[in-house]
Amino acid sequence: MRLRRETQGKHADHLIEFKELPQKGVGVIAKANIPRGTRVISEQALLEVDLETVTLKNIVSASERLLPSQQESYLQLHGYDSDLLKVAVKYDIGKSWQELPELHRKVLSIYAANAFGCVFFLGSHINHSCIPNATLAYNESLKEEAFDVIRDIMAGEELTVMYIDGINRTQSQRQAELDKWGFQCTCPACEDTAQGRQRDKKRAELFILDQKLAKAHFHTEGSCRRGLQIVQRMAAIQKSEGLVNRQLRISYYDAARYCLELKEHRMALLWAEKVEVDLYCVGEDYPEYKKVLLIVEEMRNAVHGSKPLSESSLEWFMRG
Numbered sequence: 001m002r003l004r005r006e007t008q009g010k011h012a013d014h015l016i017e018f019k020e021l022p023q024k025g026v027g028v029i030a031k032a033n034i035p036r037g038t039r040v041i042s043e044q045a046l047l048e049v050d051l052e053t054v055t056l057k058n059i060v061s062a063s064e065r066l067l068p069s070q071q072e073s074y075l076q077l078h079g080y081d082s083d084l085l086k087v088a089v090k091y092d093i094g095k096s097w098q099e100l101p102e103l104h105r106k107v108l109s110i111y112a113a114n115a116f117g118c119v120f121f122l123g124s125h126i127n128h129s130c131i132p133n134a135t136l137a138y139n140e141s142l143k144e145e146a147f148d149v150i151r152d153i154m155a156g157e158e159l160t161v162m163y164i165d166g167i168n169r170t171q172s173q174r175q176a177e178l179d180k181w182g183f184q185c186t187c188p189a190c191e192d193t194a195q196g197r198q199r200d201k202k203r204a205e206l207f208i209l210d211q212k213l214a215k216a217h218f219h220t221e222g223s224c225r226r227g228l229q230i231v232q233r234m235a236a237i238q239k240s241e242g243l244v245n246r247q248l249r250i251s252y253y254d255a256a257r258y259c260l261e262l263k264e265h266r267m268a269l270l271w272a273e274k275v276e277v278d279l280y281c282v283g284e285d286y287p288e289y290k291k292v293l294l295i296v297e298e299m300r301n302a303v304h305g306s307k308p309l310s311e312s313s314l315e316w317f318m319r320g
């Protein structure tokens with residue numbers, strides 16, 4: 001399938017294609033083997049609304065400010081008008097769904113089915129999986145959203161991202177969120193098979209650990225040790241379940257922070273060095289990744305005794 005538009009975005013034409021898929025609408029398929037860390041799409045948002053103040057009215061207004069060619073692109077995207085959206089229209093705009101002009105209904109249902117923060121013309125064609133093989137992050141130096149592959153992908157495999165914050169959530173918790181997007185997830189983590197249920201047990205454990213972590217503090221040695229145990233276990237499950245997106249890097253950072261707090265600098269360094277996982281998620285041109293590399297280098301020097309870790313680096317690292 002060719003997308004009808006001259007986009008400002010770039011995609012690796014030789015690596016991916018946009019295809020109609022059974023039960024999923026359009027999706028993105030690898031045309032060749034793609035090694036992890038490969039950037040497949042980089043593009044500016046097609047429609048962007050300030051998430052702090054987003055209202056349905058703002059979304060409609062933002063769509064009206066698009067250039068005619070952008071509007072045409074936007075209106076090509078797939079839409080889903082969930083019951084939740086219809087209730088929100090009543091609440092936010094004060095009209096029933098049927099009372100809205102047809103164009104506004106279309107604009108809103110497209111936003112509901114495509115916004116990963118913003119709506120992207122290329123990237124919003126990527127379908128969801130609860131074990132995604134790609135991820136997206138806004139890259140400040142490119143001033144674009146970058147979509148990178150986080151696991152090696154074989155030719156013919158579908159590229160997927162995670163639409164929700166669902167790494168540490170069970171199948172039913174994730175599906176409740178995905179209902180808003182209008183589909184039942186059938187990825188390997190959601191399938192009703194012995195293997196799927198086994199995966200769900202791991203996610204249930206992650207959920208419990210995540211809840212415990214939210215209550216853990218850095219105040220005492222005991223609480224740091226408990227926190228460290230929790231994040232170590234979380235990282236181990238995430239890794240073994242193939243959940244190698246930025247959530248795994250958060251677990252590694254948390255582990256490094258607990259070790260720093262416990263003054264176990266060698267262990268802190270070992271965890272911090274696992275930052276490599278972020279390289280595959282965001283690429284080496286991601287400004288924060290460069291900053292972290294410098295801090296890890298400083299930590300290495302501190303551990304090997306040449307120069308202590310500076311206060312500012314320590315502070316930056318502890319803030320996360």
Ligand SMILES: C[S@@+](CC[C@H](N)C(=O)[O-])C[C@H]1O[C@@H](n2cnc3c(N)ncnc32)[C@H](O)[C@@H]1O
Pocket residue numbers: 023024025026027077078079080113114115124125126127128129181182183184185186187
């Ligand atoms: C961001 S769009 C993805 C591209 C879309 N498939 C298309 O045709 O343009 C999100 C929509 O894709 C479909 N979708 C995404 N992931 C899916 C999945 N794992 N299974 C079934 N449908 C999915 C749903 O209709 C959802 O509302």
